[in-house]
Amino acid sequence: MLINCKLLNFLSATRNFSKANILRPKRVKTKVDMEAKFREDPIVLKLDTPEFKNIFTQEVLDLKKLFDKYNYEIRIAGGAVRDLLLGQQAKDLDFATVATPKQMKEMFTAENIRMINMSGEKHGTITPRINDKENFEVTTLRIDMITDGRHAEVEFTKDWKLDANRRDLTINSMFLGFDGTVYDYFFGYDDLQKRRIAFVGDPDVRIKEDFLRIMRYFRFYGRIAEKANNHDHHCLEIIKANVEGLQNVSGERIWMELKKTLQGNFAGDLLKTMLNVGIGQCIGIPNPNLEELDILLNRCCHLEIHPMSYLAALLKSIDDVTILHSRLKFSSYERDMAYFIVEHRGEKEGSRPLLPYEKLVLNTKIKQKDAVDYVREVLKYRGSENLLEQFNSWDIPRFPVDGKILKDNGVPPGKMYGRIINKLKDIWIDNEYKQTTADLVKLLPSIIGEHKNK
Numbered sequence: 001m002l003i004n005c006k007l008l009n010f011l012s013a014t015r016n017f018s019k020a021n022i023l024r025p026k027r028v029k030t031k032v033d034m035e036a037k038f039r040e041d042p043i044v045l046k047l048d049t050p051e052f053k054n055i056f057t058q059e060v061l062d063l064k065k066l067f068d069k070y071n072y073e074i075r076i077a078g079g080a081v082r083d084l085l086l087g088q089q090a091k092d093l094d095f096a097t098v099a100t101p102k103q104m105k106e107m108f109t110a111e112n113i114r115m116i117n118m119s120g121e122k123h124g125t126i127t128p129r130i131n132d133k134e135n136f137e138v139t140t141l142r143i144d145m146i147t148d149g150r151h152a153e154v155e156f157t158k159d160w161k162l163d164a165n166r167r168d169l170t171i172n173s174m175f176l177g178f179d180g181t182v183y184d185y186f187f188g189y190d191d192l193q194k195r196r197i198a199f200v201g202d203p204d205v206r207i208k209e210d211f212l213r214i215m216r217y218f219r220f221y222g223r224i225a226e227k228a229n230n231h232d233h234h235c236l237e238i239i240k241a242n243v244e245g246l247q248n249v250s251g252e253r254i255w256m257e258l259k260k261t262l263q264g265n266f267a268g269d270l271l272k273t274m275l276n277v278g279i280g281q282c283i284g285i286p287n288p289n290l291e292e293l294d295i296l297l298n299r300c301c302h303l304e305i306h307p308m309s310y311l312a313a314l315l316k317s318i319d320d321v322t323i324l325h326s327r328l329k330f331s332s333y334e335r336d337m338a339y340f341i342v343e344h345r346g347e348k349e350g351s352r353p354l355l356p357y358e359k360l361v362l363n364t365k366i367k368q369k370d371a372v373d374y375v376r377e378v379l380k381y382r383g384s385e386n387l388l389e390q391f392n393s394w395d396i397p398r399f400p401v402d403g404k405i406l407k408d409n410g411v412p413p414g415k416m417y418g419r420i421i422n423k424l425k426d427i428w429i430d431n432e433y434k435q436t437t438a439d440l441v442k443l444l445p446s447i448i449g450e451h452k453n454k
Contacts, residue, residue, distance in 0.1 A: 036201030038161060038185045047084060047180040055090050059134040064178050070107050072099035076176040085192055095138040098158045101126055104138060123154055144209055161185045168206055168213045169220055170198050195226045203238045211245030215257035218274055222264030229269055239277050246282040254283055255328040262307035268297040271310055284327030288314040299383030308334055309381050312341040340374040345381055354390050359429055361396060399425055400437040409441050423447050
């Protein structure tokens, strides 16, 4: 078995990418960190939109009544506020409160409300199941006092500004009252209006608290920005200076953010910017094929391609796929798609242009449904829109011969079965699937004779 020695060495060196390859001292939050420029009056407007009104399910209203009953202030936090301000439906509701985890647990216990997923309690998050129908994450206001670039030791607070201060981006640091009041301490509303992505306070401090924020910067740029390359250059320089910290972040977390970026706007441009600041070296793409990426972007910019196509373009060989998978831990579906694209993205010859791709589906050793998906992606990758249209209209024929038919026609069981069926299938495919079972059975004597003579 031939295995690239360089590949083995790289895999060995990168097997535990996220297990503190770079030793960094823990960073203690200082008063200076919490003195970023902020609004004296955080109230910027009052929402009264249909999207805002749509969030008030009976479960949300009952959650609010419960906190009111015990005199604990609660607000909607983070992404839902951002989305509502953009006129979008809020996908997930997260809540922030002045109540401590202990107080919330006592309250929910007294009201016979079940709590689930208690793993978030040490960071202040309690998850009640309201009306035995909907789960809500409710987090105590907190300050991340000691950080190491991945984890944080927290201190609870009742100061909404201090909680906003520990968040990553200004557009994610706003709160929303149940009466529609928007609280914005760090000018996130202004940045949202300008479609600007900015860290709360000092970007160097924010990134060093959690290096995954580098990836989140690019994800939210793709969601919010109106131009592909309108970055703050100072911000990119700070990202570049901190990029090695990503080596301490798990591949799964990095891939979660990168995948969302590659599903958003400006995916190709953002990928190139990420590589320019040095992210490739830290996520398993040490030698990206930028020329192939440019070719892909030029011919596929109008097509909706899978995130794996962007990554496959950067990879020069099957070994490169293995290296990247060892770092980012793709699903088996994603991993096999990357292998498939790299293996089959080149020119293919056939009596008909679509024939080689039909063969890939009919001769596949993987799930046929996955093979169909992968062929579609290869055709997009190649910019072969006419072939893609033909492929999408192709009804996959069923091969009319199986082992039972061979046995019924006197073929003795054994290793020859597989070879005979493969030969018959090749003939059937080359004749555009016109032959019936009877037609193919007539060929058995000559095929058996061929195999016996070999």
